Amino acid sequence: MLARMSSTPTFKRLPRAVREQQMLDAAVKVFSRRGYHAASMDEIAEDAGISKPMVYAYLGTKETLFIACLHREGTRMMEAIVGAVSAELPPDEQLRRGLRAFFGFVGAHRDGWTVLYRQARSEQPFAGELADMRTRVVEVVATLLRRNLPVPAEGSREVRETDLEVMAYALVGATESLADWLSDHPSEDPERLATRLMNATWPWHPPSK
Amino acid sequence: MLARMSSTPTFKRLPRAVREQQMLDAAVKVFSRRGYHAASMDEIAEDAGISKPMVYAYLGTKETLFIACLHREGTRMMEAIVGAVSAELPPDEQLRRGLRAFFGFVGAHRDGWTVLYRQARSEQPFAGELADMRTRVVEVVATLLRRNLPVPAEGSREVRETDLEVMAYALVGATESLADWLSDHPSEDPERLATRLMNATWPWHPPSK
Amino acid sequence: MLARMSSTPTFKRLPRAVREQQMLDAAVKVFSRRGYHAASMDEIAEDAGISKPMVYAYLGTKETLFIACLHREGTRMMEAIVGAVSAELPPDEQLRRGLRAFFGFVGAHRDGWTVLYRQARSEQPFAGELADMRTRVVEVVATLLRRNLPVPAEGSREVRETDLEVMAYALVGATESLADWLSDHPSEDPERLATRLMNATWPWHPPSK
Amino acid sequence: MLARMSSTPTFKRLPRAVREQQMLDAAVKVFSRRGYHAASMDEIAEDAGISKPMVYAYLGTKETLFIACLHREGTRMMEAIVGAVSAELPPDEQLRRGLRAFFGFVGAHRDGWTVLYRQARSEQPFAGELADMRTRVVEVVATLLRRNLPVPAEGSREVRETDLEVMAYALVGATESLADWLSDHPSEDPERLATRLMNATWPWHPPSK
DNA sequence: GATGAATGAGCGTTCATTCAT
DNA sequence: CATGAATGAACGCTCATTCAT
Known part of the structure; x- marks a missing residue:
């Protein structure tokens, strides 16, 4: 029923909650591996398969992101x-x-x-x-x-x-x-x-x- | 109070051993206060009342300085x-x-x-x-x-x-x-x-x- | 002369390929003028009309930049x-x-x-x-x-x-x-x-x- | 007549010309090995077995030292x-x-x-x-x-x-x-x-x- | 909604050079 | 004569963060 009939694979845009979990997964992984300071937002974004501005839009700054983790x-x-x-x-x-x-x-x-x-x-x-x-x-x-x-x-x-x-x-x-x-x-x-x-x-x- | 205003200006050209202790004092203080990453060599040097190159000359890099502390x-x-x-x-x-x-x-x-x-x-x-x-x-x-x-x-x-x-x-x-x-x-x-x-x-x- | 004052402001958000050429132009110029060591990444960036991090993002370190030139x-x-x-x-x-x-x-x-x-x-x-x-x-x-x-x-x-x-x-x-x-x-x-x-x-x- | 009768072995102080040649030897060696910019006055002085201020006193700045070489x-x-x-x-x-x-x-x-x-x-x-x-x-x-x-x-x-x-x-x-x-x-x-x-x-x- | 492009600010490090002893 | 002590000034590089599309 959600299936749109449009030509493009519309389902690429994941719902917000899912995206957030992906980000947190990636963040936990990177923070653990590198430490808070050595972890870079770039690596977290890349590891989450998402662009950096998205991370900021969803979880805020590096600090709030860490707290969320x-x-x-x-x-x-x-x-x-x-x-x-x-x-x-x-x-x-x-x-x-x-x-x-x-x-x-x-x-x-x-x-x-x-x-x-x-x-x-x-x-x-x-x-x-x-x-x-x-x-x-x-x-x-x-x-x-x-x-x-x-x-x-x-x-x-x-x-x-x-x-x-x-x-x-x-x-x-x-x-x-x-x-x-x-x-x-x-x-x-x-x-x-x-x-x-x-x-x-x-x-x-x-x-x- | 006691014997202030001693013979030498007291503030310059100290022997190496003394300066090293001053630096370590400052480093311990700043590392404790800010954390390893957030601590800056500038602040440590300033706190030790000395210029940055001296710190590097005596104690090496930030990492070796921390280890010395x-x-x-x-x-x-x-x-x-x-x-x-x-x-x-x-x-x-x-x-x-x-x-x-x-x-x-x-x-x-x-x-x-x-x-x-x-x-x-x-x-x-x-x-x-x-x-x-x-x-x-x-x-x-x-x-x-x-x-x-x-x-x-x-x-x-x-x-x-x-x-x-x-x-x-x-x-x-x-x-x-x-x-x-x-x-x-x-x-x-x-x-x-x-x-x-x-x-x-x-x-x-x-x-x- | 011809078609000045074109549609776009022309000075920002250029595609990567264009910026890379601008950087290489500037780098060649500065490296030639100053020599490899005396050339500063600051001057190259400024000459390219761009900020330093962009140079690093696109062409890497000073050494790889020189090699690219x-x-x-x-x-x-x-x-x-x-x-x-x-x-x-x-x-x-x-x-x-x-x-x-x-x-x-x-x-x-x-x-x-x-x-x-x-x-x-x-x-x-x-x-x-x-x-x-x-x-x-x-x-x-x-x-x-x-x-x-x-x-x-x-x-x-x-x-x-x-x-x-x-x-x-x-x-x-x-x-x-x-x-x-x-x-x-x-x-x-x-x-x-x-x-x-x-x-x-x-x-x-x-x-x- | 120059021979002081003092207790210390006075002849350690080499005549100026000899010292200059030692420095130039060291400088040529270091400049060749490292290149002009990468060569450091520290290394040259050390290699010449002499302190840095001496190098400056005898041969002037890095530039004039290189020219002398x-x-x-x-x-x-x-x-x-x-x-x-x-x-x-x-x-x-x-x-x-x-x-x-x-x-x-x-x-x-x-x-x-x-x-x-x-x-x-x-x-x-x-x-x-x-x-x-x-x-x-x-x-x-x-x-x-x-x-x-x-x-x-x-x-x-x-x-x-x-x-x-x-x-x-x-x-x-x-x-x-x-x-x-x-x-x-x-x-x-x-x-x-x-x-x-x-x-x-x-x-x-x-x-x- | 999503991203490539862009940067201000700062940090660790080094070096030529000079005092003060 | 000779040197250990000291520094101002840069420089390469990175990063969190934000526009403009």
């Missing part, structure tokens, strides 16, 4: 994790599954999220954007941790809120670091890595798997 | 840590003091090492340099960890080498992450942070301080 | 000579006409080929390019010379191949030198110069013209 | 040729010996005169200097040629002065060209080359050697 990839990662964690599970199982999902995602998108994230962290203009994302992650993790602590033995020192935040930060940092480790050990299994981290950090839980 | 700051950090850890101390005390020294150093040089390190991680040309430093740190930490594990209860599962490496990586990542957290919470005490991390990660040890 | 001018010269020489003519007439065409070309493009050629000879990066052109010319000349020798009298010493190559080189060198002489004597007639060289070098042929 | 090498070449030619010899023998001496000199100083000369020809600032040298050479050659022509047969066309100048230029150009050819054929004997050029250009003379 960041959001898309960040959201995808979040969804992967959230999709793996059900609120009905016991807290430690939530943690375990969340870690698995994260390592799995990073392993499957080796040139995506991790690299963009690292780029963003080192460039001032994106500090704000990143702080937001990170905060959201830390909050989720902190919540999980709170429900996941060993029952404080008798009157021993109790864990306070700031400690929780510190632990959450530490866990996130540890996880990022292991994501890098994973990059250097491609033969390792993301699943096993999640288990290892769990066992190492919460030795009071029964080993999983 | 990295080495100087990295070495300073390493020395701060090594100076705080004595081999005679029990392993867990070594770890504790090493962490304290690290956080203390990061806290005292807020715009130095951490930022440079982050920069370097996100630029390919410096990946190699950094990987070396990181590997050395991980090895040291892994050694400490090996001597620092809880005595494996009877026949329970034993910790293998790979687990150790993973733990070391995790600990280093957690520490780096907390170094960032420290940058965002300038009012926090580096000493306390080290304690918190120890308590959170090795709850089976008696709390320190 | 060399090729264009060299090709034009070759065509001028080839167009003047018919294979049906007797060999000595071919030589005579070739010389005339060469001197005519040099005389008509005083600041073009000769100067570029001299520049190229003195810069290592272009040694290869030029050696090729020169070799081709020498081969052609050697062939002509071979067919153009006086019939060796009875048993007199015969001319060997190496001698031919040497003669060809000598003739080409002599011709180049005279092209310079022509630059210093603008009032001289290129036609007469060719005749003079012929008469001086092959006195056994009947004088032409 | 040109003069020294040009004079050496002239002396080599003049030393080989005696006014008592028959004209054609003078020519023959002059060519031999020239090719011999060029062959022995492969990186000296020829390269400097070529450099100078392609840079405006040295046009004047070179024109002078060349004129002197051409005049000598023209004189030799005048005495060296075949006795004009009966009433045939006579050779005029301009023809002589043209011939001299042609011969000089041919010779330069063959000097290049010699560079590409290091196994060839400069002596034989002189003979070949003579035989080719003045076939009416009895072959020499």
Whole structure:
């Protein structure tokens, strides 16, 4: 029904949403490969099979383009994790599954999220954007941790809120670091890595798997 | 105040070694503030109170200049840590003091090492340099960890080498992450942070301080 | 005079091919006037009435730009000579006409080929390019010379191949030198110069013209 | 009397003339190897084992330094040729010996005169200097040629002065060209080359050697 | 809607040249 | 006499960004 009968192959003009995804694909690829500054709009446009002014028309400047990449990839990662964690599970199982999902995602998108994230962290203009994302992650993790602590033995020192935040930060940092480790050990299994981290950090839980 | 207006005009024809340090100071400052790419050799030279050709004459290109910064700051950090850890101390005390020294150093040089390190991680040309430093740190930490594990209860599962490496990586990542957290919470005490991390990660040890 | 004030403003958004020629014109002019090193890309761009990035976009770096100049001018010269020489003519007439065409070309493009050629000879990066052109010319000349020798009298010493190559080189060198002489004597007639060289070098042929 | 009795080895300070020759040696070497523009005063000073300000104190700017090189090498070449030619010899023998001496000199100083000369020809600032040298050479050659022509047969066309100048230029150009050819054929004997050029250009003379 | 043509601005780098010691 | 220290001035090159078609 959309089929025009005109002589020229009218379907070349893709709808806007599709074009935007193509551009973001190309941008993620190039930003990851070259780094934010070394990436050139020319290469991104060429890789997307589109002319440069189109990129500007759809996604704005280089900076907004990068932010768009960041959001898309960040959201995808979040969804992967959230999709793996059900609120009905016991807290430690939530943690375990969340870690698995994260390592799995990073392993499957080796040139995506991790690299963009690292780029963003080192460039001032994106500090704000990143702080937001990170905060959201830390909050989720902190919540999980709170429900996941060993029952404080008798009157021993109790864990306070700031400690929780510190632990959450530490866990996130540890996880990022292991994501890098994973990059250097491609033969390792993301699943096993999640288990290892769990066992190492919460030795009071029964080993999983 | 004291002895201002000294005998020489103090502002010109300084010996090479002095100028090199001035340049490195300026470079560290500008690289931290702007990021590697956004930093301009002009600004670095101006900040060092010297003309650009001098920078090139003494420290070479922008890339070698950055590496020189990295080495100087990295070495300073390493020395701060090594100076705080004595081999005679029990392993867990070594770890504790090493962490304290690290956080203390990061806290005292807020715009130095951490930022440079982050920069370097996100630029390919410096990946190699950094990987070396990181590997050395991980090895040291892994050694400490090996001597620092809880005595494996009877026949329970034993910790293998790979687990150790993973733990070391995790600990280093957690520490780096907390170094960032420290940058965002300038009012926090580096000493306390080290304690918190120890308590959170090795709850089976008696709390320190 | 004729059809000035044509329909289009004439000064912007020209198609690539046109702009490339404008750039090459400007480049030849500036390279000739200043020499390869002293010529600045700024001046070339300005002279072409275009911004510098366009020059880089179309013709590449300074080196490739110079080579492009060399090729264009060299090709034009070759065509001028080839167009003047018919294979049906007797060999000595071919030589005579070739010389005339060469001197005519040099005389008509005083600041073009000769100067570029001299520049190229003195810069290592272009040694290869030029050696090729020169070799081709020498081969052609050697062939002509071979067919153009006086019939060796009875048993007199015969001319060997190496001698031919040497003669060809000598003739080409002599011709180049005279092209310079022509630059210093603008009032001289290129036609007469060719005749003079012929008469001086092959006195056994009947004088032409 | 100049001998100071001081404690330091006073004789390290070489007399000015010696130092100048060292500098010129270095300059000739570097100019030949790199070309006029690519040669740096730094490299020349270093190669001469002397500091840069000394070079400026003794030989002035880069331009005057190059001219000094040109003069020294040009004079050496002239002396080599003049030393080989005696006014008592028959004209054609003078020519023959002059060519031999020239090719011999060029062959022995492969990186000296020829390269400097070529450099100078392609840079405006040295046009004047070179024109002078060349004129002197051409005049000598023209004189030799005048005495060296075949006795004009009966009433045939006579050779005029301009023809002589043209011939001299042609011969000089041919010779330069063959000097290049010699560079590409290091196994060839400069002596034989002189003979070949003579035989080719003045076939009416009895072959020499 | 889509693009080839075009540029302002800036950066890393080098070099001839000169003080101050 | 001799030099290490220092710089002004350019230059080649690139890039994000925008017109005009």
